[in-house]
Amino acid sequence: MPRSKDAFEHVRPLDFKAPEDVLDADMMYTTYEIARLLQGLDPERDLDAETEAVLLDWAIPWIMVNAESFVFAKPTADDEPGYYGLA
Incomplete structure (x- = not known):
């Protein structure tokens, strides 16, 4: 419910980091x-599945x-995730 x-003590702007501020240019990540x-x-x-799902909800759109x-x-295999890195 809205x-x-x-009702909130503090609100702040939604600010996403640039990819180069998060990832190492020489690495690939799932x-x-x-x-x-x-x-x-x-x-x-290691994270529990519920927490990981919430984090993925933010990461995939980013x-x-x-x-x-x-x-x-x-x-590298059909049951493995792909890897992403900086262009």
């Missing part, structure tokens, strides 16, 4: 790793909006 802005990095977490950190900044590598 809430009045007055969407799961990118999702963690966007939150300032270690890309190899990747799509910044698609021109990325290159893609096919997964």
Whole structure:
């Protein structure tokens, strides 16, 4: 249900980081790793499935909006994710 802005102590602008501020130019990452990095977490950190799903909800649109900044590598196996890196 919508809430009045007055119900919140602090609101701030929605500000997304640029891909080059999040990723190392020499590395390739899965969407799961990118999702963690966007939150300032270690890309190899274990997360419960529910938390990971929430982080992916933020990461996937961020990747799509910044698609021109990325290159893609096919997964190494059918059951593995693909990898993304800076163009």
